[in-house]
Amino acid sequence: MSEPTYRIEDLAHLTGTTVRTIRAYQDRGVLLRPERRGRANAYTDAHVTRLRQIADLLDRGYTLASIKELLEAHDSGRGLGGVLGLVAEVDGPWTDEEPSRITRAELTDRFGGIPDAAAIAQAVELGVLEPVPGDEDAFVVPSPQELAVAVELHAAGVPLSALSDHLRELRAQVEHIASRFLEFTTEHVFARYLDGPHRPTDADAAEAATLVRRLRPLARQTVDAELARAMRVLASRQLRRHLGGGGAVEAGGETRLVRIPADTMRAVEELVGAEQAGTFVTLAAEREVRARALDCLASRETKTPKSDEK
Structure with missing residues (x-):
């Protein structure tokens, strides 16, 4: 035939x-x-x-x-199947989230009931929403979790404009983290597959694809763990600063924010731990103030001339 x-x-x-x-x-x-x-x-x-x-x-x-x-x-x-398998592994989804759909009316309802075309335009620009061709009142939501976070923050009082600005800043920082992770893994893991004089064989590409599949969740797990650590440390530190160094502020009390060199704070945290660092600095300052007050009183007493006894 x-x-x-x-x-x-x-x-x-x-x-x-x-x-x-x-x-x-x-x-x-x-x-x-x-x-x-x-x-x-x-x-x-x-x-x-x-x-x-x-x-x-x-x-x-x-x-x-x-x-x-x-x-x-x-x-x-030299084969193409292995290379295409590696490409598919890298280009595939890096999350288990499934996109969803939402209407313009549903968005308005979830964000306080007041239509905001400018906010929707910003969300489209940022990729939080994707227009549905042929339907101007419907959108695809690539990450329902990200949209849910925005809904909760807005309900807590964060303006939509502040949410957009925060996402832009956060995205730049996260892209830097992702870039560093890729540089790290490329240097120590994938260089032997990618940097040779010839393109990888099918076997090389298939092995690299398997490594991508194994390493893919590690990036998220590392970021999750480090974010949890940083949030605990910084949130505790922020709270202590607003409460005046670790204890409850007495009625009518006043607090002030004081800049302390980062090296000093690191030394204090190594000495007493991050959770007690604010209390330690406060008590150390109070002790120094009391010591200087005592020195001042003693100095005044020494300088006061004694009257002659009669």
């Missing part, structure tokens, strides 16, 4: 592309030229498969130059 062949128009229709795009791929060297059969060009199922591979890699963010290298590696027998 002879292999089916296609005209370029049929190939474009079958693969969801255009004649112009097919010719551009041929000019860029990512798609083989058709066979010449008589007076017509004949495309085969191999062209169909290649066009679908190109579309898949473009969807994953690869450039045509990178795609050409990957496909040349595949054609030379």
Whole structure:
């Protein structure tokens, strides 16, 4: 049975592309030229498969130059399946959350009942909401947990504008943390797969994909643990500062915030622990004040001339 062949128009229709795009791929060297059969060009199922591979890699963010290298590696027998498996593992979801949908009316109801088009526009800009094509009153929520946090904070009194500003700042800091984690794991784990003179083999790529799958939750677990530690330490410190160094403020009492060098606070925390650092600084200051008051009184007594006895 002879292999089916296609005209370029049929190939474009079958693969969801255009004649112009097919010719551009041929000019860029990512798609083989058709066979010449008589007076017509004949495309085969191999062209169909290649066009679908190109579309898949473009969807994953690869450039045509990178795609050409990957496909040349595949054609030379070095394999593509393992590399695509690694790409799929990295490009796949890094969370178990499932996106949900929400309407404009539901958003208004959850955020106090007052319509706020500007706030919705900011949420779309930040990617908290994604418009649904063809329905201006519906949105996709990529992270329902993130939206739920915003609802709770707004209900507690945080303005929507402050929430947007906080998310922008937080996102920049989290992206820095993610970048450092990737640099760390690339240097110590993935360099042997990625930095060689040749592209990884199928076996190398499959092993790297397995490592990504194992290491993926570690980033979140590390951040969760460190965030919990930092929140406990800083929240306790903040509370003590507002309460005047660890104890309840007496009626009519007044507190003031005092800047203490970070090295000093670290030394105090190493000595008595983070939870008792505020109390220690307060008591040490009070003891110093009392000692100086006693010294002052003693100095005055010494300087007072004694009257002559009669």
